[in-house]
Amino acid sequence: MFIGFDYGTANCSVAMMENGTPRLLPLEGNSPFIPSTLCAPTREAVSEYLWRHFNIKPTDQVGEQLLRRAVSFNREEGIDVEPGDLRFGRAALDTYLEDPEEVYYVKSPKSFLGATGLRDVQISFFEDLVCAMMANIKQQAEAETQQDILQTVIGRPVNFQGIGGDKANEQAESILTRAAKRAGFKDIIFQFEPVAAGLEYESTLEKDSTVLVVDIGGGTTDCSLIEMGPSWRNKEDRRASLLAHSGCRVGGNDLDIHLAFEQLMPMFGKDSTLQRGIAMPVTQFWNPIAINNVVAQSDFYASANRAVLEQLMRDASEPEKIARLLRVHRETLGYQIVRCAEELKISLSERDNAHIDLPIVQEVLSANVTSQQLADAIANPVAKVSELVNEALAQSATKPDAIFMTGGSARSPILRALLESTLPGVPIVAGDFFGSVTSGLARYAEKSFR
Structure with a gap:
C-alpha cells in the first residue's frame, strides 16, 4: 500500500487514495494532523527508545556509537526508558508544558x-528524531487502514535552508530517506510540496491554466509556476509543466519568532539597558526563541550562559525583567513564548486586536497586540516572501491566471495583501490550508506506484 506523506515543520499528515479521491488518515485521536513535536525523559532517550521499543536499529557506525552513548548515559542517570516515554504531537506538548525543566522537548525537527x-x-541524532516521528505516524496509519504501508511519496520544500544550496538539500533529503527506510518504508519518492499542492488544485480545473502556487509552510515558503489542467492531469512526466521554482527557509515559524521578539521579549528585558545606560545584548533575547536555529538554541541554553545572564541581571536597570529571562533559561521556556506568539498571530488573522496571557513559573505576563504591530514585527520575513514570488515570476516571464495559496500561514491577511499588490487583478484561490500538499502527494503516489 502507498501513501502521500507531508512531513511538515508545523504538522505532519498522510493520505491514501480511496475511490479516486485522497483521504487524510487520523493520526492523533480523530485529527489527521499531528503537530511536529516530540518529548522524551532525556535527549538520549530518543535513540534508546527507537532501539528498545520500536525495534529500529542504527544502520551505520555513527548511529551505533550514538546509541551506545545514549544507553550508557541513561543507565548512569538511573533512567529506565519505558514504553510510552516517547510522546508525539499534542501529547508531547502537554507533557512539556506540565514540567518544562524535567523533559527533553523538540518542535519542528524539519527546521x-x-x-x-x-x-x-548531530546528523545521526536528527535522523533518529525524524525516524521516531515517522515510525509513530506509520503505525497510526497502518492501524487505521489495517494494511502494511511500504510505499510513500514524501513532500519536500524547494530549499530546506536559506544557505547551503544543493549540498544542504542533499543532506536533508538523505536524512529523510534513511529515516523513512528505518521506519519501514521500502519505496520512497520525493516531490516538491508546492507541486503537490498544485496537483490537488488541478483536480478542480475544467480548463488549462497557468497557476502560481504559493505554499507558506511552518519552516519554508515555496513558489511554483505550473501549467495545469485537463490536458496535463494524466501525464506522469510533468517536468514540462513546471515553469519556475523558488523557495527559501522562511515560514510560519519565522513569523512567530519575529512577533515574539518584538512584542513579547521586551517583558524579558529586550530594549532595556544596563545601569550605565548601555543597551542589552540583542542575542540574549533572540536566541531563546530562535527555535529553528540549532546554534542559537545551544548558545542560549548552555550552562556557561547562565553565569552571563546572572551578571546581566546584577547590572540591569530593570533586573526583574532579566530574572524572567533567567527563568526561561532554567525552565527551557523558549518554545512556550513562541507558542504564545503563534496564538497571537492566529487571532490577528481574524481580528485587529488580540490578547495573550503568558505563564512564566509563578507569574503570568499579559500582552495586547494589534494587527499593525504584527505587520511591523514580521516585515522582514514578509519581504523575503515577496522576493520569492518575484523570483518565480522573473524566471518564467509569465503572468499567472490564478494564485493558489496553501500552508498554515496562507491564512494571514498580510500575506494575502502582499500577493494582491504584487499581482493586481489575478484571482487568489485558497485551498485546504493544511491538507492540499498531503492530498497532492497521495495523487502523485497513485501515479508513481500503481
Missing part, C-alpha cells in the same frame, strides 16, 4: 534539516 556545520553525530 534543522540541511543546516550547515553539523557534525556526523
Whole structure:
C-alpha cells in the first residue's frame, strides 16, 4: 500500500487514495494532523527508545556509537526508558508544558534539516528524531487502514535552508530517506510540496491554466509556476509543466519568532539597558526563541550562559525583567513564548486586536497586540516572501491566471495583501490550508506506484 506523506515543520499528515479521491488518515485521536513535536525523559532517550521499543536499529557506525552513548548515559542517570516515554504531537506538548525543566522537548525537527556545520553525530541524532516521528505516524496509519504501508511519496520544500544550496538539500533529503527506510518504508519518492499542492488544485480545473502556487509552510515558503489542467492531469512526466521554482527557509515559524521578539521579549528585558545606560545584548533575547536555529538554541541554553545572564541581571536597570529571562533559561521556556506568539498571530488573522496571557513559573505576563504591530514585527520575513514570488515570476516571464495559496500561514491577511499588490487583478484561490500538499502527494503516489 502507498501513501502521500507531508512531513511538515508545523504538522505532519498522510493520505491514501480511496475511490479516486485522497483521504487524510487520523493520526492523533480523530485529527489527521499531528503537530511536529516530540518529548522524551532525556535527549538520549530518543535513540534508546527507537532501539528498545520500536525495534529500529542504527544502520551505520555513527548511529551505533550514538546509541551506545545514549544507553550508557541513561543507565548512569538511573533512567529506565519505558514504553510510552516517547510522546508525539499534542501529547508531547502537554507533557512539556506540565514540567518544562524535567523533559527533553523538540518542535519542528524539519527546521534543522540541511543546516550547515553539523557534525556526523548531530546528523545521526536528527535522523533518529525524524525516524521516531515517522515510525509513530506509520503505525497510526497502518492501524487505521489495517494494511502494511511500504510505499510513500514524501513532500519536500524547494530549499530546506536559506544557505547551503544543493549540498544542504542533499543532506536533508538523505536524512529523510534513511529515516523513512528505518521506519519501514521500502519505496520512497520525493516531490516538491508546492507541486503537490498544485496537483490537488488541478483536480478542480475544467480548463488549462497557468497557476502560481504559493505554499507558506511552518519552516519554508515555496513558489511554483505550473501549467495545469485537463490536458496535463494524466501525464506522469510533468517536468514540462513546471515553469519556475523558488523557495527559501522562511515560514510560519519565522513569523512567530519575529512577533515574539518584538512584542513579547521586551517583558524579558529586550530594549532595556544596563545601569550605565548601555543597551542589552540583542542575542540574549533572540536566541531563546530562535527555535529553528540549532546554534542559537545551544548558545542560549548552555550552562556557561547562565553565569552571563546572572551578571546581566546584577547590572540591569530593570533586573526583574532579566530574572524572567533567567527563568526561561532554567525552565527551557523558549518554545512556550513562541507558542504564545503563534496564538497571537492566529487571532490577528481574524481580528485587529488580540490578547495573550503568558505563564512564566509563578507569574503570568499579559500582552495586547494589534494587527499593525504584527505587520511591523514580521516585515522582514514578509519581504523575503515577496522576493520569492518575484523570483518565480522573473524566471518564467509569465503572468499567472490564478494564485493558489496553501500552508498554515496562507491564512494571514498580510500575506494575502502582499500577493494582491504584487499581482493586481489575478484571482487568489485558497485551498485546504493544511491538507492540499498531503492530498497532492497521495495523487502523485497513485501515479508513481500503481
